[in-house]
Amino acid sequence: MELSYLALQIFNGLVSGAYYALLSLGLAIIFGMMRIVNFAHGAMYMLGAFGAYLAAKYVGLPFWWALVLAPLAVGALGMLFERSLIRRLMRLDPLYNLLLTFGLALVIEDFMKLFFGTQGTPYAIPASLTGMVNLGITGYPVYRLVVIAISTLVCLIVWIAIEKTPLGAKIRAATENPSLTQAFGIDVSLLTTLVFGFGVALAALAGVLNAPTTNVTPSMGSDIIITTFAVVVIGGMGSIKGSILTGFIVGIVAALGAVLYPPIANTLIFLLMALILLVRPSGLFGATESGAR
Amino acid sequence: MIARVAGAPGRSALWLSLIAIAAGLLLPHVVFIGLATDIVIWALFAAAFDLLLGYAGLLSFGHAMFFGGASYVAGLLILRSHWSFIPAVLTAVASAALLAAVVGLVSIRRQGIYFAMITLAFGQMMYFLANQLGDLTGGQDGLQNVPRPALLGSIRLDDDRVLYYLTLALAVIAIACMLRVVNSPFGRVLGAIRENEQRATSLGYRTNVYKFVAFVISAAVSGLAGALFVIAHRFTSLDTLDWHTSGEVVIMTVLGDMGTIFGPLFGAPFYLIINDKLSTLTTSPGLVLGIIFIIVVSVFRRGIVGEVLRMLQRLKTEPAQRPLAQH
Numbered sequence: 001m002e003l004s005y006l007a008l009q010i011f012n013g014l015v016s017g018a019y020y021a022l023l024s025l026g027l028a029i030i031f032g033m034m035r036i037v038n039f040a041h042g043a044m045y046m047l048g049a050f051g052a053y054l055a056a057k058y059v060g061l062p063f064w065w066a067l068v069l070a071p072l073a074v075g076a077l078g079m080l081f082e083r084s085l086i087r088r089l090m091r092l093d094p095l096y097n098l099l100l101t102f103g104l105a106l107v108i109e110d111f112m113k114l115f116f117g118t119q120g121t122p123y124a125i126p127a128s129l130t131g132m133v134n135l136g137i138t139g140y141p142v143y144r145l146v147v148i149a150i151s152t153l154v155c156l157i158v159w160i161a162i163e164k165t166p167l168g169a170k171i172r173a174a175t176e177n178p179s180l181t182q183a184f185g186i187d188v189s190l191l192t193t194l195v196f197g198f199g200v201a202l203a204a205l206a207g208v209l210n211a212p213t214t215n216v217t218p219s220m221g222s223d224i225i226i227t228t229f230a231v232v233v234i235g236g237m238g239s240i241k242g243s244i245l246t247g248f249i250v251g252i253v254a255a256l257g258a259v260l261y262p263p264i265a266n267t268l269i270f271l272l273m274a275l276i277l278l279v280r281p282s283g284l285f286g287a288t289e290s291g292a293r
Numbered sequence: 294m295i296a297r298v299a300g301a302p303g304r305s306a307l308w309l310s311l312i313a314i315a316a317g318l319l320l321p322h323v324v325f326i327g328l329a330t331d332i333v334i335w336a337l338f339a340a341a342f343d344l345l346l347g348y349a350g351l352l353s354f355g356h357a358m359f360f361g362g363a364s365y366v367a368g369l370l371i372l373r374s375h376w377s378f379i380p381a382v383l384t385a386v387a388s389a390a391l392l393a394a395v396v397g398l399v400s401i402r403r404q405g406i407y408f409a410m411i412t413l414a415f416g417q418m419m420y421f422l423a424n425q426l427g428d429l430t431g432g433q434d435g436l437q438n439v440p441r442p443a444l445l446g447s448i449r450l451d452d453d454r455v456l457y458y459l460t461l462a463l464a465v466i467a468i469a470c471m472l473r474v475v476n477s478p479f480g481r482v483l484g485a486i487r488e489n490e491q492r493a494t495s496l497g498y499r500t501n502v503y504k505f506v507a508f509v510i511s512a513a514v515s516g517l518a519g520a521l522f523v524i525a526h527r528f529t530s531l532d533t534l535d536w537h538t539s540g541e542v543v544i545m546t547v548l549g550d551m552g553t554i555f556g557p558l559f560g561a562p563f564y565l566i567i568n569d570k571l572s573t574l575t576t577s578p579g580l581v582l583g584i585i586f587i588i589v590v591s592v593f594r595r596g597i598v599g600e601v602l603r604m605l606q607r608l609k610t611e612p613a614q615r616p617l618a619q620h
Binding site for chain 2: 036085089092093098100102107108111226232273274
């Protein structure tokens with residue numbers, strides 16, 4: 001196997017990893033605060049991509065603006081769902097919210113299908129980011145490098161924000177002990193809504209980033225969400241850092257596996273998940289069973 | 294999952310069984326035979342699912358792999374190898390159980406949302422595999438024109454009514470067996486695990502073994518439903534392996550009242566009929582399923598049977614005698 005080909009595949013893996021990392025980071029933040037798994041996360045990713053596409057089509061919104069505005073809009077929608085539906089089930093078993101968000105995911109996807117069909121529409125790569133760049137061993141599309149860079153940067157900022165800033169400290173406190181945090185005068189209810197909105201905004205950001213490299217279709221969310229769940233199981237939902245690293249690691253391993261044995265491409269991540277469950281049931285970075293069953 | 298009626302107690306269980314069997318016998322006179330057969334098959338699938346969700350407290354989001362997987366096994370044996378009914382169905386059931394044993398081996402140690410995500414992922418893997426092995430499974434086309442197999446010797450199942458009553462008989466037997474299981478000491482331990490696994494462990498029960506066995510039984514019965522599905526419809530497709538199918542069986546169970554085995558028997562027809570009616574209004578099945586999901590989970594968590602039982606109880610109890618702590 002040629003070295004340049006291998007390098008190319010590693011970069012491809014990093015690009016998939018960039019999406020997985022943003023998605024599983026969002027899931028991990030929401031899970032940490034609310035102990036629920038957001039099944040509608042994939043739908044939010046899809047809405048992010050559609051937001052960018054529609055804004056470009058109707059008001060000519062440039063890519064860089066879409067990168068900020070689409071996640072904001074989707075985050076606001078997420079907060080609406082949190083306040084109106086998810087919140088009502090928070091005191092029950094988290095499985096109920098899994099079922100609720102599953103329903104939401106179906107409704108959002110099929111609602112979009114009513115308007116946009118199943119075929120999908122292309123979204124142009126911004127003109128300034130077209131072309132290839134020579135990396136020495138291999139050439140690589142500029143845009144895909146930008147995807148890797150933006151995702152890495154955002155993941156780093158979020159990680160630092162949660163670990164090192166006062167706001168992050170409040171979030172961590174509310175994660176550890178919501179009622180005590182509330183007693184200190186911090187509005188945990190508001191914080192929960194904001195965290196949920198932020199988590200889905202990360203999903204939408206991944207969607208916007210993905211839009212120029214693929215067709216924007218209503219089913220793009222459900223295609224990626226199950227794989228992301230496998231990534232989450234592989235990493236374990238214990239830590240923010242773990243969810244980011246696992247996203248990139250799984251992306252690379254899956255890309256390399258597909259090179260070694262192409263037919264396995266679709267199923268490799270699931271096989272990897274089975275392997276991890278056998279060797280390390282709580283995941284690569286998973287906390288103990290008591291933290292997150 | 295959480296708070297539920299503590300199983301249908303003795304007398305109402307007897308009544309509910311009689312109602313269910315009577316409804317099953319009358320069904321072909323009320324709706325057309327194809328829908329009647331579907332109702333029995335899905336009710337069986339949902340009851341099998343309830344054994345796992347309602348009794349062991351495990352939410353599998355990948356049960357389509359057992360239903361769909363068995364439908365492919367039975368379909369292939371009948372279509373390609375011309376097997377007759379009994380061996381084809383038995384092999385399909387055995388293969389669903391075997392698949393569950395493999396999946397259970399890696400996933401049974403995790404609970405709650407993790408178990409849901411893991412089973413969902415494995416279910417999706419089976420979907421991809423079936424799609425990829427197009428030479429065997431027909432890929433996107435599925436298995437078409439599967440002939441009705443012979444039941445015994447030269448007796449064939451071409452008559453839809455004969456097949457319906459055979460399906461009903463098998464469903465009644467399978468559900469009776471599952472009721473026997475959940476009302477046995479084994480079922481009591483499952484209940485204890487659902488309520489408090491740590492306590493069950495500290496009492497000396499190997500909880501993973503119990504959950505594993507429940508998972509395999511549930512998968513085997515789901516496999517029976519899947520095998521009957523391909524025989525009744527004369528085809529099977531990737532839809533049977535799709536995660537929407539896993540979602541449908543979840544909602545039928547919750548809609549009926551989980552943890553009763555009987556509830557899903559009523560939840561399944563209820564869902565199928567609403568779905569049938571609403572499908573005439575819109576072309577997108579996901580919209581219907583999703584809206585039913587949101588409504589049921591938000592406001593109707595006890596399910597139909599749960600609500601009816603509670604109403605009956607309330608009628609029997611005089612207002613003054615009503616216990617104070619009602620949930």
